[in-house]
Amino acid sequence: MPITDWPSAERPREKLLAHGAEALSEAELLAIFLRVGLPGKSAVDLARDLLKHFGSLAALFAAPRPAFSAVPGMGDAKYAQLQAVLEMARRTLNEEIRGSSALDSPEAVRRYLGLLLRNRDVEVFVALFLDTGHRVIGCEEMARGSLSETRVYPRELARRALALNAAAVIVAHNHPSGRADASEADRLLTRQLAQTLALIDVRLLDHFLVAGHRVESFAEHGWM
Structure with a gap:
């Protein structure tokens, strides 16, 4: 019917x-x-x-x-429509997190990072650069790796933070495997990033792990 x-x-x-x-x-x-x-x-x-x-x-x-x-x-027409819907959702959330403090809208940040990194077939590492009011001034992909790993260089993250005059940074990466627990390598990298950023007086506020439908906060889990 x-x-x-x-x-x-x-x-x-x-x-x-x-x-x-x-x-x-x-x-x-x-x-x-x-x-x-x-x-x-x-x-x-x-x-x-x-x-x-x-x-x-x-x-x-x-x-x-x-x-x-x-x-x-x-068909291709429906595929194009579907991708357009997804991109509009990403851009809407991007505008939302840029318009207010990332600390005042943590769920918007989670949703944006989930849409950005979910369902990638390789590991991707991104950084949100924040101003003194914790408003997002930039979002950049910093590294892309194989199915199981990516290479992230703390000095490159610090260089971009200085170039954008950022006061704080939130980083995120995905696990294509769907595994939602941070590995020891993930935790070590987070500590290295925090230490390197601290040398230029920039705070690492959080590190998010996107795995399937889950977006886990290192800060909330005590993984920082």
């Missing part, structure tokens, strides 16, 4: 307008994005098939273009 024949209260778009996006399931949200289904399948049915095929909403967003476009009913 097409969605247009459903009771109004059960249609994803009407449900969103009446109760907000948070009231919808992942399949219903995805159905609004898809707009139409396939012969014999509603947009919600197609959305459920997509989620089952890729395993999760996050995996769907991270799917390579050939894999996504190969699914019946999808």
Whole structure:
């Protein structure tokens, strides 16, 4: 049965307008994005098939273009739309964290770093540079590595902090394996970064680890 024949209260778009996006399931949200289904399948049915095929909403967003476009009913146009949605979310969160103190909006920082680093197939190390009011003045990728490691040089981080006149730094990296515990190498690197930055009177406020859907704070876990 097409969605247009459903009771109004059960249609994803009407449900969103009446109760907000948070009231919808992942399949219903995805159905609004898809707009139409396939012969014999509603947009919600197609959305459920997509989620089952890729395993999760996050995996769907991270799917390579050939894999996504190969699914019946999808294609390059839908892939481009999906990537545009993801990039708009990243830019919205980037504006949010730049407009206020990173310490006053820690959840926005977590969400931004999660979107930035989740589902990468190699380790990526990024730094958020903050001014004296802890507002974000820059976000830069500092290193990119193999599946299991990346090379980060404390002196390079310190050089960029000086160039941007930063007063504090928040760093983050991902674990493509999905392992959410910091390794001893991760903790050693964090201490080295903090010590090097301290020499130029810049504070390392936190180090975030992105692993799957989890974004773990070194400071909160006592890993600094």
